[in-house]
Amino acid sequence: MVAERIDGKAFAAELRERIAQQVAALKAEHDLVPGLAVVLVGDDPASQVYVGSKGKQTVAAGMNSYEHRLPAEATQADLLALIGRLNADSAVHGILVQLPLPDHIDETEIINAIAVKKDVDGFTVANTGRLATGQRAMVPCTPLGCLMLLRDRLGDLSGLNAVVIGRSNIVGKPMAALLLADNATVTVAHSRSRDLPAITRAADIVVAAVGRPGMVRGDWVKPGATVIDVGINRTESGLVGDVDYDSVAEVAGAVTPVPGGVGPMTIACLLANTLTACCRANGLPDPEGLTP
Numbered sequence: 001m002v003a004e005r006i007d008g009k010a011f012a013a014e015l016r017e018r019i020a021q022q023v024a025a026l027k028a029e030h031d032l033v034p035g036l037a038v039v040l041v042g043d044d045p046a047s048q049v050y051v052g053s054k055g056k057q058t059v060a061a062g063m064n065s066y067e068h069r070l071p072a073e074a075t076q077a078d079l080l081a082l083i084g085r086l087n088a089d090s091a092v093h094g095i096l097v098q099l100p101l102p103d104h105i106d107e108t109e110i111i112n113a114i115a116v117k118k119d120v121d122g123f124t125v126a127n128t129g130r131l132a133t134g135q136r137a138m139v140p141c142t143p144l145g146c147l148m149l150l151r152d153r154l155g156d157l158s159g160l161n162a163v164v165i166g167r168s169n170i171v172g173k174p175m176a177a178l179l180l181a182d183n184a185t186v187t188v189a190h191s192r193s194r195d196l197p198a199i200t201r202a203a204d205i206v207v208a209a210v211g212r213p214g215m216v217r218g219d220w221v222k223p224g225a226t227v228i229d230v231g232i233n234r235t236e237s238g239l240v241g242d243v244d245y246d247s248v249a250e251v252a253g254a255v256t257p258v259p260g261g262v263g264p265m266t267i268a269c270l271l272a273n274t275l276t277a278c279c280r281a282n283g284l285p286d287p288e289g290l291t292p
């Protein structure tokens with residue numbers, strides 16, 4: 001058996017097309033244009049690339065993009081002042097502060113200074129708590145993108161066994177919350193889990209988000225399972241995921257590649273969240289098909 005290759009790049013392109021149509025309708029009917037502010041501190045090359053492609057895709061979807069680049073020496077106070085201005089700016093519906101921030105910056109304080117309604121990353125404690133308790137939240141982009149791919153492939157997730165490998169605040173924990181809300185039976189595994197292969201072999205869904213190149217191999221996977229690779233590892237042989245694609249593809253029912261899987265979905269979901277934030281800020285219903 002050869003698994004289906006889940007084409008996240010194509011799915012993301014279709015999603016961005018739908019978003020562009022909804023943005024055009026919002027402009028025509030309400031004279032509103034969603035605006036996304038992206039804040040980048042320092043000159044990390046990988047971050048520069050992401051921020052550049054986020055800006056391009058934001059504009060391509062008909063939204064306004066505001067980029068704020070600060071030097072690596074920027075202070076906590078500088079950043080808090082900028083976020084304060086963006087919070088107060090009615091043209092800005094979404095704020096993303098690119099992570100990681102330099103070591104001298106208190107990341108938690110910066111993230112939690114973002115207005116909850118403009119927190120398009122869904123990283124503030126308020127949105128984290130809202131997601132965990134089933135209240136209307138801004139949902140982190142990567143888990144939202146994974147959920148869309150899973151529902152597209154599997155339909156209803158009720159009763160399926162899902163294993164999330166990784167317990168980060170930005171992927172593992174919110175992914176588990178979304179799967180639980182969709183009535184999956186959720187296990188969160190991590191570096192201290194005993195006999196990880198036995199855990200994943202019981203799963204209908206595996207979401208790998210650990211940052212270990214090629215860790216999930218074919219003999220870890222139940223025949224027919226759906227495997228989502230969130231890993232973005234830069235190695236000497238290029239960009240590789242947490243999943244050993246070739247061996248897993250011999251066993252799984254479907255698997256996402258890296259690149260071309262979850263990564264493009266993350267950026268598309270950032271645009272989706274920006275549109276959602278704009279609608280909510282203006283008392284309009286949530287856009288169709290972009291929220292969980």
Ligand SMILES: Nc1nc(=O)c2c([nH]1)NC[C@@H]1CN(c3ccc(C(=O)N[C@@H](CCC(=O)O)C(=O)O)cc3)C=[N+]21
Nearest residue numbers: 096097098099100121232239259260261263264266267
């Ligand atoms: N506040 C914040 N929010 C983020 O969402 C955030 C962040 N900080 N910091 C960095 C990480 C990383 N991230 C990626 C987004 C898209 C791709 C992506 O599109 N990757 C392409 C390949 C890109 C390449 O070749 O380098 C792919 O997988 O096909 C990857 C990584 C968002 N992040």
